[in-house]
Amino acid sequence: MFLLIFSLLLASPAAAAADNAAGPKSIFLLAGQSNMSGRGGVVNDTWDGVVPPQCRPDPMILRLNAALTWEEAREALHRDIDAEKTCGVGPGMPFAHLARRRDPGIGVIGLVPCAIGGTNISEWRRGGRLYGQLMARAQAAVLGGGGLIRAVLWYQGESDTTSHEDARLYKRRLERLFNDIRSDLLSPVLPVIQVALASGSGPYVDVIRKAQLELEIPNLRCVDAKGLDLEPDGLHLSTRAQVRLGHMLADAFLGITAPLPVQSSSGHRRCNNFFLDLFLRWIR
Numbered sequence: 395m396f397l398l399i400f401s402l403l404l405a406s407p408a409a410a411a412a413d414n415a416a417g418p419k420s421i422f423l424l425a426g427q428s429n430m431s432g433r434g435g436v437v438n439d440t441w442d443g444v445v446p447p448q449c450r451p452d453p454m455i456l457r458l459n460a461a462l463t464w465e466e467a468r469e470a471l472h473r474d475i476d477a478e479k480t481c482g483v484g485p486g487m488p489f490a491h492l493a494r495r496r497d498p499g500i501g502v503i504g505l506v507p508c509a510i511g512g513t514n515i516s517e518w519r520r521g522g523r524l525y526g527q528l529m530a531r532a533q534a535a536v537l538g539g540g541g542l543i544r545a546v547l548w549y550q551g552e553s554d555t556t557s558h559e560d561a562r563l564y565k566r567r568l569e570r571l572f573n574d575i576r577s578d579l580l581s582p583v584l585p586v587i588q589v590a591l592a593s594g595s596g597p598y599v600d601v602i603r604k605a606q607l608e609l610e611i612p613n614l615r616c617v618d619a620k621g622l623d624l625e626p627d628g629l630h631l632s633t634r635a636q637v638r639l640g641h642m643l644a645d646a647f648l649g650i651t652a653p654l655p656v657q658s659s660s661g662h663r664r665c666n667n668f669f670l671d672l673f674l675r676w677i678r
């Protein structure tokens with residue numbers, strides 16, 4: 395098994411073909427709480443089952459299921475992960491569709507759902523159960539096919555809007571979490587795209603929102619959920635809003651990783667190396 399994995403990691407054309415057959419080329423981790431998990435189309439604890447065209451299954455978009463196996467992704471993406479709640483449409487599928495359309499070189503996409511509804515940021519800290527699960531799933535995703543983790547998509551914060559203390563500490567906790575993820579994945583400039591909360595049930599939404607919008611670390615982008623419409627529960631993004639959010643996340647991700655032209659002996663050519671690309675952006 396390990397010999398197989400090792401041979402898949404070698405970048406010969408034959409290995410690349412086997413790689414594609416075995417698993418995705420570009421892996422994305424999805425974490426946070428209910429809006430990342432997806433509640434689009436869920437009313438009174440029942441999902442309407444409506445899947446818009448932007449969220450349809452596609453053989454080029456895979457999902458790592460709870461049994462750590464790659465399968466064709468379909469809504470509801472988090473159904474066996476955030477299993478205690480009724481899951482609906484989230485941002486993952488529209489994200490993947492748009493990312494593939496804009497950058498065909500991204501190859502087969504592997505989505506790794508890890509979000510759990512109702513969780514606060516303290517529960518996601520390194521050493522906790524959710525963090526451990528995120529890392530275990532990330533590792534399984536890479537070993538099960540040889541793909542590369544391209545980004546973390548993060549949408550959380552609502553559960554930290556009720557206490558002043560939690561809201562005050564949010565920015566520090568968020569920064570630590572992103573740093574821990576990058577360091578444990580041995581990917582120091584791994585892109586992180588997070589979502590700024592538009593509103594929330596607790597009194598400290600503005601403090602959380604400010605923390606999200608102001609946090610500045612390399613290759614971190616924040617998209618704003620303000621203006622996106624909610625389900626009748628007033629608590630979760632609607633299906634239409636999730637499609638819009640998925641597209642915003644894809645635009646933000648591609649804004650970080652768009653290949654830069656580099657000079658070579660044969661003149662200008664596109665730079666295909668992801669890390670070299672990031673490095674070039676970083677030193678500019």
Ligand SMILES: *[C@@H]1O[C@H](CO)[C@@H](O)[C@H](O)[C@H]1NC(C)=O
Pocket residue numbers: 437438
């Ligand atoms: C959801 O439940 C509320 C209250 O019980 C009810 O008024 C409403 O019609 C229900 N909505 C749907 C779509 O079933």
Ligand SMILES: *[C@@H]1O[C@H](CO)[C@@H](O)[C@H](O)[C@H]1NC(C)=O
Pocket residue numbers: 513514516517560
């Ligand atoms: C986070 O949530 C857990 C579980 O609901 C709870 O026990 C804990 O008190 C919360 N932590 C903070 C800092 O709010």
Ligand SMILES: *[C@@H]1O[C@H](CO)[C@@H](O)[C@H](O)[C@H]1NC(C)=O
Pocket residue numbers: 427428429551552553590591592593594595619620622629630631
């Ligand atoms: C879902 O996102 C919306 C828009 O940001 C926000 O108002 C709401 O509080 C979020 N709900 C949860 C449970 O995170």
